[in-house]
Amino acid sequence: MRRPLVIGNWKMHGTRKSNLDLIAQIQVGLNSNQNCDVAVCVPFVAIPEASTAVANSSLGLGSQNIANAEQGAYTGEVSASMLAEYQCKYALVGHSERRQIYLENDELVASRYDFAIKGGLIPVLCIGETDDEREQGKTFDVVEKQLSAVIEHYGVESLSKAVLAYEPVWAIGTGKTATPEQAQEVHAFIRQLIAKQNAAIAENLIILYGGSVKPDNAKELFGQADIDGGLIGGASLQADSFLAIVNAA
Numbered sequence: 208m209r210r211p212l213v214i215g216n217w218k219m220h221g222t223r224k225s226n227l228d229l230i231a232q233i234q235v236g237l238n239s240n241q242n243c244d245v246a247v248c249v250p251f252v253a254i255p256e257a258s259t260a261v262a263n264s265s266l267g268l269g270s271q272n273i274a275n276a277e278q279g280a281y282t283g284e285v286s287a288s289m290l291a292e293y294q295c296k297y298a299l300v301g302h303s304e305r306r307q308i309y310l311e312n313d314e315l316v317a318s319r320y321d322f323a324i325k326g327g328l329i330p331v332l333c334i335g336e337t338d339d340e341r342e343q344g345k346t347f348d349v350v351e352k353q354l355s356a357v358i359e360h361y362g363v364e365s366l367s368k369a370v371l372a373y374e375p376v377w378a379i380g381t382g383k384t385a386t387p388e389q390a391q392e393v394h395a396f397i398r399q400l401i402a403k404q405n406a407a408i409a410e411n412l413i414i415l416y417g418g419s420v421k422p423d424n425a426k427e428l429f430g431q432a433d434i435d436g437g438l439i440g441g442a443s444l445q446a447d448s449f450l451a452i453v454n455a456a
């Protein structure tokens with residue numbers, strides 16, 4: 208049985224005060240017996256204070272990226288061991304904004320994924336097609352290629368230490384959500400692809416959906432057989448909408 212997971216991706220938002228307020232508000236609303244894991248991926252500079260704020264609570268912490276090296280001359284990067292010192296549990300890798308704006312390619316993303324695992328963090332590998340790619344009927348090819356980059360380098364077994372997030376790029380921050388059927392179709396495809404190599408890993412793998420998840424569409428999306436929770440951008444910046452999505456999971 209896969210335990211649902213909901214992760215907030217705060218992107219480049221917030222102030223020291225608003226970040227701590229948001230964490231406190233989320234914590235108040237989380238049930239001690241909730242049947243779902245919950246985490247927030249905050250900006251790097253917010254991690255130290257967030258780490259103290261979430262200590263001894265059921266709210267997990269994550270980063271929005273992670274270095275593809277352990278230490279050294281990598282200006283601007285933050286390594287797994289640095290993040291682990293602040294009890295980060297998750298690290299997003301390959302978010303479409305990293306791929307599109309900062310030109311991170313499959314190979315770099317795969318290396319970040321590997322360093323997350325080696326450093327004891329859970330990489331949340333984001334994959335998904337653009338609008339054009341969907342229109343050209345390339346959705347399955349694109350997600351297969353993005354996933355293969357990781358499997359070819361680090362083996363299908365590495366997925367037992369990872370989480371996947373299917374995020375169609377055309378649905379991120381646009382208000383256009385994939386329909387539950389469209390999302391389920393791709394999630395099922397991803398799981399079957401992995402099952403061809405290792406059925407147990409495919410069965411246990413958490414695959415999140417991301418892209419304009421809101422309180423009013425979360426329940427239907429999370430009700431799909433292969434959707435195990437969500438990666439939430441805009442709606443994670445308000446405690447009430449984030450908590451409503453957590454409750455839907």
Ligand code: PGA
Pocket residue numbers: 216374378379380381382417418419420438439440441442
């Ligand atoms: P969104 O972002 O929920 O604002 O569409 C999702 C994401 O980028 O992870």
